[in-house]
Amino acid sequence: MNYSADSLPPIKLIPIEDTALNRELGVSKRPAKTTAPTDIQWVKVLEFLRSNNLAPNSRKLYERELKRFLGWTQLNYHELRSRHLGQYKQYLMSEVCTDAGKPLSKSSVNASLAAIKSFFKWLTLTYPEIITTNPTQGVKLEKVPLPPAQSLTAEQMQSVWSALELLGETKQRDTALVHILSHGLRAGEIVQLNVGSFDGKLLFLPNTKTNEPRLVPLRSESREVLQEYLRSRSRQGEELNSDSPLMISHHASYKGERLSYHGIYFAIEKIGELAVIEDLHPHQFRHTYATDLLLLGVDPTHARKLTGHQSEKAFRRYTLRSEQEAAIAAYYRAIGEEEVE
Structure with a gap:
């Protein structure tokens, strides 16, 4: 039978709904979103x-x-x-x-x-299945002279204590903060402290920079300051429990929340301005604590345990001053002038 073009039925296009077939043929009902490959x-x-x-x-x-x-x-x-x-x-x-x-x-x-x-x-x-040998093991660091410790002098510390008396709303919090910093804690370690981290005598640091838990004994005055700070928060209606943050913010947007790393730096910067100490920062209290431990005659091994230093080389900067003062004292003893100031 002969067919003419006019006698053929019209062609009807039927959309393919089979998802699997669409995927196989590369057909999509809607444009696919393109995203950058994950690195x-x-x-x-x-x-x-x-x-x-x-x-x-x-x-x-x-x-x-x-x-x-x-x-x-x-x-x-x-x-x-x-x-x-x-x-x-x-x-x-x-x-x-x-x-x-x-x-x-x-x-x-x-x-x-x-x-x-x-x-x-x-x-x-x-991930030993990804890389078995550390390629950095043979790479040595450049030799750099050990920087001196940025310890605060006795006069500067006195200025800090005096400056705390000039504070308003944050006075009690910041006084407790300086007492804790003066026991060698890093700002990042203080951020993570909870009320339960303080047992009335010691601070327990479960998470440290070196990933080793640490116990920090507090002086009696510091214990009393910290206890009074917590009591004052309770008197103001705060319900404290072991998971409550040890230090809280007074910032209008974060009032009552955990004091942040930047909040600690801001608080110490403000104290430095009042104490007329240029560029005062939290880590200087840690340097002062480590130096003072050695000046008091604490064994360097014990001092490193208290500060949480793993590297003996890094701790060396704190021994320089104590060794220098010990040498000066030995000289005066040798010549019979022990009382010379």
């Missing part, structure tokens, strides 16, 4: 940053330096070798500049390498 290597960096008890400034530094390193190399983690890290160190020293256009200092290079070393140490321990 698997950066995912591990983020996991590392979350799993470590880093202070905000340290976290920013680690994130910046690891991002810089991953931007420099195209190699996967398991392909990296010590020679590649040596090349990266040379890159930092010869090609990377500061915002002012100057080469990085040895301390800055070391800070970058320390961040990378810390990450790969974690990675090889956590």
Whole structure:
């Protein structure tokens, strides 16, 4: 039978609803959203940053330096070798500049390498199936003279105590804060303290920078100041329990909430202005505590335990002053002038 074009039935298009067939043919009823592929290597960096008890400034530094390193190399983690890290160190020293256009200092290079070393140490321990050998083991840091401890003098500490008397609403909180800082705690450690961390005599720090729990004994005056601070909060109607934050904020937007890392820095900065101490920051109290322990004759091993220093080399800066004063005292004893001031 002969058909003409006019005698053929019209063609009817039937939409295909079979999802599996659509997927096979590459057909989609609606445009698919395109998203950037996930950077698997950066995912591990983020996991590392979350799993470590880093202070905000340290976290920013680690994130910046690891991002810089991953931007420099195209190699996967398991392909990296010590020679590649040596090349990266040379890159930092010869090609990377500061915002002012100057080469990085040895301390800055070391800070970058320390961040990378810390990450790969974690990675090889956590994911041995990804990388079995730490490629940073053969990379040495630059030799940098140990910076002196930023200890406060007795006169400066007296100015701090006097400045606390000039505060208003935050006076009791900040007085307790300075007492705690004066026992060598890091700002990041104080943020995590709860009421239950204080047993009336000792502070228990379950989470520290070195991931080792620490007990910190408080002086009697400091114990009384802290206890009175907590009693005053109870009198004001706050229901305290073991999980309540030890230090709370007075900021209008966060009143009654846990005092933050930046809140601690802001409080100490304000005290420094009243005490006329330029650029006063929380870590100076830690330096002062460590130095004073040694001046009091506390064994350096015990002093390191109290401050939570793992590195004997890092703690060395605090022994310099005590050794110098001991040498001066020995000289005067030797010549019979022990009472000379």
